[in-house]
Amino acid sequence: MKQLHKTNQFIGQAEPEGIQVIAVTGGKGGVGKSNVAINLGLALLKLHRRVGLVDADLGLANIDILLGLSPEKSLEDVIGGHCSLTEALIEWREGLYVVPASSGNQSMVNLSPLQRQGLIHAFNSVAKLLDVLLIDTASGIENHVLDFVRASNEIIVVVCNEPSSLTDAYSLIKLAHRDYGKHRFRVLSSMVDCAQSGRELYEKLRNATDQFLDIQLQYAGHIPFDEQLRRAVSKRQALMLHAPRSPSAKAFSGLAEKVDRWPRPSAANGNLQFFVEQLVGNTTQQNVKA
Numbered sequence: 001m002k003q004l005h006k007t008n009q010f011i012g013q014a015e016p017e018g019i020q021v022i023a024v025t026g027g028k029g030g031v032g033k034s035n036v037a038i039n040l041g042l043a044l045l046k047l048h049r050r051v052g053l054v055d056a057d058l059g060l061a062n063i064d065i066l067l068g069l070s071p072e073k074s075l076e077d078v079i080g081g082h083c084s085l086t087e088a089l090i091e092w093r094e095g096l097y098v099v100p101a102s103s104g105n106q107s108m109v110n111l112s113p114l115q116r117q118g119l120i121h122a123f124n125s126v127a128k129l130l131d132v133l134l135i136d137t138a139s140g141i142e143n144h145v146l147d148f149v150r151a152s153n154e155i156i157v158v159v160c161n162e163p164s165s166l167t168d169a170y171s172l173i174k175l176a177h178r179d180y181g182k183h184r185f186r187v188l189s190s191m192v193d194c195a196q197s198g199r200e201l202y203e204k205l206r207n208a209t210d211q212f213l214d215i216q217l218q219y220a221g222h223i224p225f226d227e228q229l230r231r232a233v234s235k236r237q238a239l240m241l242h243a244p245r246s247p248s249a250k251a252f253s254g255l256a257e258k259v260d261r262w263p264r265p266s267a268a269n270g271n272l273q274f275f276v277e278q279l280v281g282n283t284t285q286q287n288v289k290a
């Protein structure tokens with residue numbers, strides 16, 4: 001195992017902080033979720049955070065493809081007991097690990113008790129490697145997306161300037177609140193032409209949620225439309241590495257600084273066992289204690 005970045009997470013803290021688990025989601029496809037997850041991950045790495053990037057999407061432009069990786073093992077093999085999570089992890093950069101996609105069509109709640117325990121064990125075994133876990137979800141609002149949303153401490157809802165993006169984001173927030181009890185969401189406007197249009201998207205969504213839902217919607221900022229990001233995607237490179245001085249790279253760095261200031265859960269609620277228990281449903285707790 002390579003030398004890992006040092007972290008000051010335990011220095012001067014009365015209680016150790018847990019891992020910050022963040023879902024990057026949005027409802028609509030093609031709004032920029034995977035690029036946000038990857039480039040936010042790289043920007044957090046620059047801040048000396050150790051990052052896990054979970055590819056929870058088997059869509060066309062998933063993380064493997066965007067980064068030009070050819071993983072041999074995936075989260076699915078881990079769940080099936082065919083390999084350990086450590087074996088499936090790819091240390092793509094020092095301190096940045098990718099967990100390749102699992103078949104995202106089935107709800108995690110359908111796992112057998114043995115598979116659930118295996119998954120908890122698997123995540124616990126890598127917990128010490130990470131400060132932040134970023135989950136790149138699939139599009140849509142099916143259970144396999146909402147399971148990851150429920151399990152996360154923070155939810156970044158990515159929207160772009162298309163009417164269906166706002167309605168899909170609204171549906172996702174409504175379901176995550178109504179069926180999964182989530183009440184805090186962060187909106188990130190993607191592919192916008194200026195800061196003002198980014199904020200306007202947030203205001204529109206907030207008007208709707210304020211009227212009908214008892215939730216907290218906070219603005220996480222915007223990522224500008226950037227031709228260089230498109231070029232990076234076509235070269236199967238991450239924007240932060242391909243064009244580190246581009247407008248979108250600066251925006252990802254700014255986003256990482258904000259994210260880094262978000263309250264981290266305490267270790268009691270922020271360890272990966274808690275994450276997996278939320279992911280696979282409450283019955284796990286009983287199974288583990290039994």
Ligand SMILES: Nc1ncnc2c1ncn2[C@@H]1O[C@H](COP(=O)(O)OP(=O)(O)OP(=O)(O)O)[C@@H](O)[C@H]1O
Pocket residue numbers: 028029030031032033034035036057059060061137138139190191223224225226227229230233248
């Ligand atoms: N900031 C941006 N500026 C310009 N183009 C962008 C930007 N962000 C994303 N794109 C374009 O949108 C495409 C889709 O982005 P991405 O794959 O990140 O979206 P997604 O929401 O993950 O899609 P899916 O729902 O299919 O997983 C990219 O290939 C890129 O061409």
Ligand SMILES: [Mg+2]
Pocket residue numbers: 033034035057059061062136137
């Ligand atoms: Mg994607």
